[in-house]
Amino acid sequence: MTKIKQLITGSIEENCYIIYQDETALIIDPGADFQKIKQTIEQLHVTPIAVLLTHCHYDHIGALEEIRSTYTIPVYVSSLEKDWLMSPVLNLSASLFNPIIARPAEYEFEMMKDYTLGGLEFRVVPTPGHSPGGVSFIFSDFVITGDALFKNSIGRSDLPFSRPSDLLQGINEQLFTLANEMHIYPGHGERSTIGQEKQFNPFFN
Incomplete structure (x- = not known):
């Protein structure tokens, strides 16, 4: 059974997720607080x-290089944002005290593709607009949005390269077509369900 652990990281409370089954795990969006992420993995x-x-x-990649240097694991990213890892201007860290410059990702996602990594199965779908290469990961009974x-x-959608439409x-097209009972785990804030958002989200009502 696929399980999910949410970790709130950084000053703007980004959600990092550890998706795991048996002894295998995927790390999604290691935004900051590497030691917290590492401690949770060990626990x-x-x-x-x-x-x-x-x-x-x-705010989604701040602990990426510490993760990579500790565990020596590959990174998957949209091809539309592959260059953002190396550019503080594009990843919006240029004005921070420690601008983020990460190494290139090892793999680029194929959209609408089903992946199986270490027995963990998910589909990658495009959900751009906040940023050009934004994607969501659909697992069996939840989706990382x-x-x-x-x-x-x-x-x-007021950031550089954002597109509200x-x-x-x-x-x-990609999320509201999922089952109403599907749980959503967002990049910030509390979890919800597809049905709840279709019914109550003010941007769609």
Whole structure:
């Protein structure tokens, strides 16, 4: 059975997720607080095999290089944001005290593809708009939505390269077509369900 552990990281409370089954784990969006992530991995007695990125804004990649140097695992990212890892201007960290410059990702996602990594199965779907290469990961009974869909809200679309129309379209086409009981785990804030957001999210009502 696939399990999920949420970790709130960094000053703007980004959600990092550890998806695990048996002793194998995927790390999604290691935003900050590497020691917290490492301690949780040890407590769960799991071995990380890959990092998946929903998008490449600084608050989702702040602990990426520490993760890579500790566990020597590959990173998966949208091809539309592959260059953002190396660019503080693109990942919006240029004005921070410690701008983020990460190494290139090892793999680029294929959209609408089913992946199996270490026995963990998920589908990658495009949910751009907050950023051009935003993606969501659909597992058997939950979906990681990054900064696309939140509980009672959606991602910001006033940032460089954001497109509000793409954001709404991606949510409608890729997320709201899922089962109502599907849980959503967003990049910030509390979890919700597809049915709850279809009914109560003010951006769609």
